[in-house]
Amino acid sequence: MRIRNVGAWSSALWLAVVGLSAQDTNRVEDLQRQLQQLQEESQRTQQELQRRIESLERQIQSLPTNAIAPVTSAPPESAAPEPRPAGPLDAPLRLLGSSRSYLNLSLDALIAAGGSTAENVEDVQLGGHDPRVNGFTLQNLELVLDGAVDPYFRAQANLIFQIDSEGESTFELEEAYAQTTSLPGNLQIKAGQFVTEFGRLNPTHPHAWSFVDVPLVNGRFFGADGLRNPGARLSWLAPTPFYSELFLAIQNGFGGTASSFGSDHDGEPLFGRPAVDRDLDSFGDLLFTPRYAVSFDLSSTITLLAGASAAVGPNASGEHTSTQIYGVDAYLKWKAANHHGGFPFVAWQTEAMVRRYEAGAYDGSDPAQPDPLPAETLTDSGFYTQLTYGFRKGWVVGLRGDWVGSETGAFEPDPDRDPRWRVSPNLTWFPTEYSKLRLQYNLDDREDEGVDHSVWLQMEFTLGAHAAHKF
């Protein structure tokens, strides 16, 4: 209203101005200028008010309503894709996963209780993170940190804490590596400290196992902590219609986690021979692990994943001796087409390995080991096969058979090479996917020791970002 009034008044003023005498021309011009300014200002104000009204109208329209919004209403504006952030600014740091943080953090604990008839439980349980005492064992407390480093790399670190059989807290750096997100030619490089991709079980972590302990063949050939070392791994996804991947890992061949290779076994003799101090003389003194894996969907509900691996590297038995381990693995899984939470399913996993260990000659110079031994190649083999049946949501029944054997060597008897077998039935209950309770019975038969029985009750809990498992 005021705007129109101004317009009316300004028109009247203009007429008055025109009627003035010529001597007031300057004054007239002044007044004309002022009038023009006034008009421009009023126009600007009018436009500003109009803009504000339109903006308010838009805001009103975009408010969420409880009533049904007509489908033919204005198309939705492109809202922010992220869900609104939660929590006040002074809340404790919430280490969440995926979309909300740069780092995923999770904590996984494995605790076991039970006992064995074996005289020394550590002789019968080969894994460093197996239940190893009569009583309680904190098998594994795994802290996993992972995330995207930048558009080029992903990185992960697995830090393991445990309480050993003497009650001492120990720390292990299990994995700490970076992996490329996409390289040309379908290649991928992983570098750092990592578990060697040999077979199916070695590259997995204890909390992901279907059994409480490590299979006999893995424990014997790869030692208490599995085969892992700093190094680099290249993989190539072949352009076949089915999954087909070629891996090559090059890692250090020495250290406690290269058990059949350059490890000095904490100064203890292996196969009757004390460890020989070896240097990394040439490129050939590294540990090489090629692997080939292939997968087929036999039907919409059955998938097969099979592989062949080899690990070749120097060992601590002589100046130029080396070890070669060859393995094949197969994993067959059926999962119901209308599974709930992944149940029911049936999974069958088998691995078989052969190890050729070139043992050096030993002159008997150590008074603790007075018998000399010739240079020879020791051949060991073993396999495990396990069947798991998730018969109901959260319930899995499992059965595993283990066997390890060897060709007789010059050093006999050798508890590290004597034949043994084991049968392990178990039952697992997952209240949710973040916790589990498992009861397992082991029937162990060792050639010189006879039969032993063990019963273990295991508990697992996970905190933090949900870690998705590979197939």
Place this chain on the structure above:
Amino acid sequence: MNTNWLMPLLTAVLLAGFPSRSHAALNVVATTSDLGALAREIGGDRVDVATLAKPTEDPHFVDAKPSFLVKLNRADALIEGGAELELGWLPPLLEGARNPRLAPGTPGRILCNQGVQMLDVPATLDRAKGDIHAAGNPHYLTDPANARIVAGHLAEAFSRLDPPSADTFRANLKRFTDQLDAKLAEWQKRMEPYRGRHLVAYHDSWPYLARRFGLKIDIFLEPKPGLPPAPAHLAEVMTRMKQENVRVILVEPYLNRRTAETVARNTGATVVDVAYLPGGVKGTGDRYVNLIDHLVTSIAQALEGGGK
């Protein structure tokens, strides 16, 4: 001089030197079949859509099969829900897929809940509440109005990946939204008499549907998301159902129907087999519109059978 051969030769040389763009269809991978169905509607024959999760299986717990890794490696685009439904199985596949076209933020990585108003976003994250979704309830496509948003988003995304076909995508989008608008009017009409009615569901998958059609679906057989129905909780549910005369129980195809049947028997209710993924139950086919048709028809029919 006879140069009749010159022009054909020149043409042949030019054509050989400048091969026409083969313009193959886009290779698109969708995580669940509702997204796959919408992708097919908008993409038409300009896209080849493969869906990873089966419509009959529990989409939270799909196996990360190596064959999926191969599909993702070859894909031009990945269509995912964007609401962490696939959090339990998609990340390791993407790690191994080594496909730069699917990297976060690229045109080939399509998060479908962009622009969708998410319901039930938790204020605090606490697993004591059960298996809650940090980004909100992921089943937003049970509301047909959200399908409109997702379809528009897909048309935009496809046009960015295949600009020459943008007109086709736009036409497909128009056709789909016209059909959806017409059907939505039908669905509203069919569900109008049941506004305010109370239903029970096995799992909390239906808040978007409830909001669209004015239903109350807030009693669940699961005491908390992901926890199995415990007898004590079921007793409470049955009491409440009798008090409020709730006559319908919604069950997805992968859930334990027997539990729902027991509750139904004791309360005189009907178990309704529904799915939120096309192809999950018979009659939902592989098109989104059929899925909602089936939902609306099944629920309306069950509610017709009496009750408050």
